[in-house]
Amino acid sequence: MPNAYQLMSTEELDALIAQLEEKTDEIRARKLSLDMARGKPSAEQTALSRPMLDLLTSDTPLVDGNGIVDNYGTPDGLPSARRLAAEILGVEAENVIVNGSSSLNLMHDLVANGFVHGIAGQKPWYQQGQVKFLCPSPGYDRHFAVSASFGIENIPVPMGADGPDMDVVRELVEGDPQVKGIWCVPKYANPTGITYSDEVVRAFAALKPAAPDFRIFWDNAYVVHAFGEQDDELLNIFAALEEAGNDNLVYEFGSTAKVTFPSSGIAFVTASPADMAEIRAAFAVERVSSEKFSQLAHVLFLRDLAGVQEQMAKHAAIVAPRFELVERKLTDGLGELGIADWTHPHGGYFVSFEGPEGSAKAIVSLMKELGVVMTGAGATWPYGNDPRDTNIRIAPTYPSLEDLSSALDVFVVVVKLVAARLERASR
Ligand SMILES: Cc1ncc(COP(=O)(O)O)c(C=O)c1O
Numbered sequence: 001m002p003n004a005y006q007l008m009s010t011e012e013l014d015a016l017i018a019q020l021e022e023k024t025d026e027i028r029a030r031k032l033s034l035d036m037a038r039g040k041p042s043a044e045q046t047a048l049s050r051p052m053l054d055l056l057t058s059d060t061p062l063v064d065g066n067g068i069v070d071n072y073g074t075p076d077g078l079p080s081a082r083r084l085a086a087e088i089l090g091v092e093a094e095n096v097i098v099n100g101s102s103s104l105n106l107m108h109d110l111v112a113n114g115f116v117h118g119i120a121g122q123k124p125w126y127q128q129g130q131v132k133f134l135c136p137s138p139g140y141d142r143h144f145a146v147s148a149s150f151g152i153e154n155i156p157v158p159m160g161a162d163g164p165d166m167d168v169v170r171e172l173v174e175g176d177p178q179v180k181g182i183w184c185v186p187k188y189a190n191p192t193g194i195t196y197s198d199e200v201v202r203a204f205a206a207l208k209p210a211a212p213d214f215r216i217f218w219d220n221a222y223v224v225h226a227f228g229e230q231d232d233e234l235l236n237i238f239a240a241l242e243e244a245g246n247d248n249l250v251y252e253f254g255s256t257a258k259v260t261f262p263s264s265g266i267a268f269v270t271a272s273p274a275d276m277a278e279i280r281a282a283f284a285v286e287r288v289s290s291e292k293f294s295q296l297a298h299v300l301f302l303r304d305l306a307g308v309q310e311q312m313a314k315h316a317a318i319v320a321p322r323f324e325l326v327e328r329k330l331t332d333g334l335g336e337l338g339i340a341d342w343t344h345p346h347g348g349y350f351v352s353f354e355g356p357e358g359s360a361k362a363i364v365s366l367m368k369e370l371g372v373v374m375t376g377a378g379a380t381w382p383y384g385n386d387p388r389d390t391n392i393r394i395a396p397t398y399p400s401l402e403d404l405s406s407a408l409d410v411f412v413v414v415v416k417l418v419a420a421r422l423e424r425a426s427r
Contacts, residue, residue: 003338003356004336005423017424023413032372032410034403035373036395036399039349039350040395040397041315042400045319048315055300056300064079064080064081064299066079067292075280075289075290077098077290084305085254085268086270088224088254088305089270091236091270095276097276098268098290102255102257102267103221103254103269105267110215110269111147114180115131121212125213128178131179132153132178132179133152134179134181135157137156137380137381138352138380140185141375141384144183144383154382155382156381156387157172163200166199170203170207173207173214174209174210177210179210180215184216184219186234187220188222190221190348191380193345193350194345195234201235201237202240202244204216205237205244205246207246207249214249216250217253218250218253219252222348224259224312225258225312247272250271251279253268254268255267255268256298259302260302325405326351326394329405329409333416339416340355340356340415341353341354342394349395349397350393352391353394354390355392355418356423357389357390359389359419360378361377361389366414370410374393377389380393
């Protein structure tokens with residue numbers, strides 16, 4: 001179906017462009033300085049966790065079950081922190097390691113381990129020729145940066161409304177032994193905000209990889225990050241693996257980066273018992289045991305899954321109005337034109353925006369000119385190469401509602417102008 005601009009006469013289109021250019025001149029004169037670039041919680045959100053800082057004092061008992069907090073030991077993490085992480089991910093605590101403050105760091109360590117040392121009794125990846133990782137796109141730029149940093153070839157895989165295209169994934173994973181991994185954010189994906197359907201999760205669990213050292217990097221970063229009552233249900237990948245009679249296939253990650261403090265949360269990984277034995281051995285070379293004061297503080301503060309959910313409801317109260325504002329502004333400004341599309345997530349940190357073909361770079365660049373920083377166009381694709389140049393990641397959590405509102409008003413004008421210019425240029 002033709003969009004509203006395609007239906008306009010050239011005279012009408014020229015008049016519209018002139019009118020929108022006038023608006024952008026007005027905006028430019030306001031010398032805005034707004035940031036919609038990265039998925040970070042706002043100061044109001046991080047303030048929710050400040051009481052955690054009062055829970056560790058010189059009088060706090062520094063023991064946790066058989067764990068000693070103020071000395072080496074319990075390299076898998078404090079028992080109570082492992083229980084908390086296991087509850088968040090819905091897995092067995094004995095298969096969880098809590099380590100450090102960044103899940104991305106754990107992912108990097110495990111890619112490095114496969115690359116340098118090898119896993120599952122296979123040669124290190126660096127000795128196996130050109131290895132590959134699958135990158136459902138649009139996806140998380142920092143995932144793609146990890147594999148790219150080792151010279152691993154990142155292969156884009158189409159993302160749909162219910163997860164990656166599993167026919168493409170199956171063909172590549174089962175047909176090509178050079179494929180060693182796939183990056184997944186199965187719930188409230190970065191940036192589309194979609195949650196993988198049961199069918200997609202089951203298809204992942206049923207994979208029969210050509211490479212015995214292939215692993216799914218299941219980054220469940222947004223597992224508890226719903227905005228409200230309507231929380232998407234994600235099938236537990238380990239339950240699906242059991243159902244499929246499959247094993248040693250998934251590394252699952254999580255962290256409290258967006259529950260408590262980004263870069264000062266606790267991070268965790270879980271996998272099959274055999275994979276955990278390998279991971280434990282790899283980590284044992286890296287450090288004696290991990291930082292435990294933060295683990296203790298998190299357990300004292302969050303207690304259990306119910307405590308986490310309580311905390312997340314407070315985040316939701318702050319975050320939900322921002323996502324509602326994005327939906328309202330985009331619908332009011334662009335809804336009836338048919339020139340763009342965007343996602344309507346129930347949780348997570350992002351809205352994924354699809355403009356007309358060939359528009360994303362121009363939109364982000366004009367936004368910058370007008371004083372609004374957005375995530376770079378193309379960042380959601382491997383090597384920054386969005387082949388149709390359509391995808392823009394909107395990150396609404398960090399700015400104030402007022403700033404977000406101004407930024408979205410600018411965005412609507414800019415999208416219209418770029419789309420109108422593209423249509424004009426095509427005539
Ligand atoms: C999908 C995803 N995974 C991981 C991270 C980073 O997590 P961490 O701070 O635990 O390294 C982010 C941060 O934006 C993310 O969006």
